[in-house]
Amino acid sequence: MTPRRRRRPVTLRRAGRLECAVMRIGSFTIEPAVVLAPMAGVTDKPFRQLCKRLGAGLAVSEMTTADPRLWHTAKSQRRADHAGEPDPVSVQIAGYDPRMLADAARYNVDLGAQIIDINMGCPAKKVCNVYSGSALLQDEDLVARILAAVVQAVDVPVTLKIRTGWNRENRNGVQIARIAEDAGIAALAVHGRTRADLYQGEAEYETIAAIRDAIRIPLIANGDIDSPHKAAQVLRQTGADAVMIGRAAQGRPWILREVAHFLETGEELAPPSPTEVRDILLGHLEHLYAFYGELPGVRIARKHLGWYAKDRPENAAFRNVVNGTDCALMQLRLTRDYFDGLAGRQALAA
Numbered sequence: 004m005t006p007r008r009r010r011r012p013v014t015l016r017r018a019g020r021l022e023c024a025v026m027r028i029g030s031f032t033i034e035p036a037v038v039l040a041p042m043a044g045v046t047d048k049p050f051r052q053l054c055k056r057l058g059a060g061l062a063v064s065e066m067t068t069a070d071p072r073l074w075h076t077a078k079s080q081r082r083a084d085h086a087g088e089p090d091p092v093s094v095q096i097a098g099y100d101p102r103m104l105a106d107a108a109r110y111n112v113d114l115g116a117q118i119i120d121i122n123m124g125c126p127a128k129k130v131c132n133v134y135s136g137s138a139l140l141q142d143e144d145l146v147a148r149i150l151a152a153v154v155q156a157v158d159v160p161v162t163l164k165i166r167t168g169w170n171r172e173n174r175n176g177v178q179i180a181r182i183a184e185d186a187g188i189a190a191l192a193v194h195g196r197t198r199a200d201l202y203q204g205e206a207e208y209e210t211i212a213a214i215r216d217a218i219r220i221p222l223i224a225n226g227d228i229d230s231p232h233k234a235a236q237v238l239r240q241t242g243a244d245a246v247m248i249g250r251a252a253q254g255r256p257w258i259l260r261e262v263a264h265f266l267e268t269g270e271e272l273a274p275p276s277p278t279e280v281r282d283i284l285l286g287h288l289e290h291l292y293a294f295y296g297e298l299p300g301v302r303i304a305r306k307h308l309g310w311y312a313k314d315r316p317e318n319a320a321f322r323n324v325v326n327g328t329d330c331a332l333m334q335l336r337l338t339r340d341y342f343d344g345l346a347g348r349q350a351l352a353a
Contacts, residue, residue, distance in 0.1 A: 026060070026221050026244045028118060028190045029160030031091040033060040033245065035263035037234075038192070038223055040249030041065055041095045041120065041164065048084060049290035050307075053283070054252060055089050058260030060245075062093070063164075066122045069098025069107035081294070085115040093118040095164070097125065099135045101148045105156035112157050118189075119157055121149065123179075124164040126198045137166045137198035146179060150186035160189035164225075167210040170199035180214040188220060192247050195226035202250075208240045215242040223247045229258070231265030238266070254310025257283070277349060281342030284311050288335060297331045304334060315345065 026036040039046060039054045039062035046054075051062035067082050068074075074083075085092045094116035096107045108119045123146065125136030139146055154161045163183050168174035176193060183191050193214055195206030206226030215222050224237050225247035234246045251258050261272045275283070287307060292300035308325050312318045321341050328334055 026190070026223075028061075028091070028162060028221060031118065031160070033091075035060045035266065036245035037259050037263045037266070038245055038247040039063065039252060039259065040192075040225055040247045041122070042249055042253075043125070045253060047082070047294070047303075048088060049287060049294050050256075052088060052290065053287050054256050054259055057256045057283075058263045060263075061091065061118075063120050064092075064094045066095045066097040066125065067107070067111065069096050069100070069103045071103070071106065071110075074110065083111070083114045084294075088115075091117040093120055093162070095120040095122050096153075097122040097135050099139065099145075099149075101145075101152035104149055105152040108153045108157045108161070112159055116159065118160050118162060119153060120162045120164060120192075121153060122164055124166050124192070124194050126166070126196075126201050137169065140165065140169045140175060140179060140198065141173075143175065143178060143182060147182045147186060150183055150188055154187040161187070162190045162192065163188045164192040164194070166194045166196055166198055166200075167207070168197045170197050173197075174210055176210045177213050177217045180218045184218045184220050190221040190223060190244075191218065192223035192225055194247075195224070208237055211241040211243060221245070225249065228262075231262045231271060234262045235266060254307065254313055277342045277345035280311065281339060281346070284308070284338060284342070285335060288331075288338065292331045298329055301329055301331050301334050308334075308338065312341070316348070317341075 026033040035058065037058060037060055039051065039059040041063040043065050046062065046065045051064065054062050064082065067079065073079055092115055094111045096104060096111065096119060098104045098107065104121065111119060122136055123139045150163065165176060165179055167176040174197060180191055193211045195208050195211055208224065211224050221244045223245045224241045224243035228234050228237055228246050228248050229251035237243070237246060246262065248258060248262065257275055264270065264272050288304050291304050294300065295303055305326050309322050312321050325334060325337050
């Protein structure tokens with residue numbers, strides 16, 4: 004067998020600048036090559052649209068179930084709403100049965116999905132206990148059957164999200180990556196932890212680099228990327244084509260444009276002012292209310308408000324006040340007042 008040749012790393016140092024190549028998934032150009040990770044309960048339509056406006060070249064939906072018995076629940080119907088969402092629309096599906104996942108892929112394509120992403124990376128017990136998510140990494144034959152079934156079921160690109168293995172003694176990410184390439188997967192995202200690691204400790208990128216050596220399809224590196232400099236480091240270390248950002252975008256969605264700008268120019272953007280953060284957040288809240296309805300939107304907004312206010316002055320007091328109201332207008336007013344106060348104090352200190 005002819006040895007696989009490593010692709011040229013996409014992040015190069017030229018004249019003091021970092022240049023990140025554009026990534027392609029099927030016919031879609033992902034530019035910038037900065038991807039918002041799928042996160043259950045976080046990457047809903049309002050958050051995806053916000054992150055795309057703030058610099059994400061691709062934003063993957065929170066995972067949707069492959070179980071057809073649940074497709075017509077209110078939650079599933081809302082997750083299937085892609086009206087007005089910028090291209091490309093990437094929908095992540097989760098399950099364990101090849102035929103069921105193939106049907107789910109067709110169903111979501113009919114509803115507007117332009118890319119289907121398969122979840123083999125989620126470490127949550129409730130997902131792994133039903134042999135979905137990263138639990139599938141234990142069974143390479145089943146992985147192959149699932150990938151083949153989904154790729155053959157739809158005419159859109161199919162991508163895959165994995166971890167480096169089931170546990171540290173069984174890091175089989177390279178083997179899974181080769182199976183994915185052979186099955187026709189269009190791009191692979193790898194989180195630099197095993198399922199057993201959950202989100203503990205530090206992500207490791209050596210396995211992602213080994214995967215880069217083993218395959219030729221586009222590769223996306225994920226795990227602990229929380230700054231522009233870290234993104235550049237991970238691209239250099241792994242040779243990946245793009246970075247995927249998850250938890251670092253919670254309460255800080257503008258990290259996506261910061262990373263994209265740094266990779267393109269080698270220069271750091273100034274952090275947004277309290278006034279700009281206020282405007283971003285107020286727009287996000289209004290979209291949540293419109294998408295979910297007032298009361299559910301107010302309640303869903305609370306976690307985002309906590310993330311936005313994290314590490315800012317009077318965070319605890321702000322959260323206590325905002326979490327005490329079920330009124331959208333009051334939530335908006337309290338949020339506006341809080342960030343206006345921060346802007347005023349910043350101006351006095353200048």
